[in-house]
Amino acid sequence: MTYEELNAKIMEWAHERRIDEADPRVEFMKMAEELGELSSAYNKQKRAKLVDSIGDLQIALLIFSKLVGVDHHAAMEKAYQEISSRHGKTTAAGVFIKESDLDD
Numbered sequence: 001m002t003y004e005e006l007n008a009k010i011m012e013w014a015h016e017r018r019i020d021e022a023d024p025r026v027e028f029m030k031m032a033e034e035l036g037e038l039s040s041a042y043n044k045q046k047r048a049k050l051v052d053s054i055g056d057l058q059i060a061l062l063i064f065s066k067l068v069g070v071d072h073h074a075a076m077e078k079a080y081q082e083i084s085s086r087h088g089k090t091t092a093a094g095v096f097i098k099e100s101d102l103d104d
Contacts, residue, residue, distance in 0.1 A: 003073070007062060007072070007073075010059055010062055010063070011062075011063075011066065014063050014066070019063055020063065020066060020067070022067065024064060024067040024068050027060060027063050027064040027067055028064060030060045030063075030064075031057060031060045031061060031064060034053060034056045034057040034060050035057060037049070037053045037056070038050065038053035038054060038057055040053075041053050086098055086099070087099045088101070088102060089102060
C-alpha cells in the first residue's frame with residue numbers, strides 16, 4: 001500500500017469515528033499517551049509492543065496534522081530539506097550536534 005493509500009484509509013477511519021472533527025488538544029494528548037507507551041515498550045524490550053506503539057503514534061500524528069491544517073507529507077519533506085545539508089558531529093552515543101551548536 002502506498003503512503004497516499006494508507007493515509008486515505010487512516011483519514012477515512014478517523015472520519016467514520018468523527019475524530020477528524022475533534023478538538024486538536026484531544027489528539028495531542030493521544031500522541032503523548034502513545035509516546036509513553038512507546039517509551040515503555042522500548043525500555044522493556046517488548047518488540048511487538050514497540051512496533052504497535054510506533055504505528056499508533058504515527059496515526060495519531062497524521063490525524064493531529066489534519067486537525068491543525070498541516071500537510072504531514074509536506075512537513076516531512078520540509079524537515080528533510082532542512083536537515084539534508086546540515087553539518088555537525090555525531091557523538092559516540094549517537095547524538096548529532098549541529099555545527100552551529102558546536103561552538104557553544
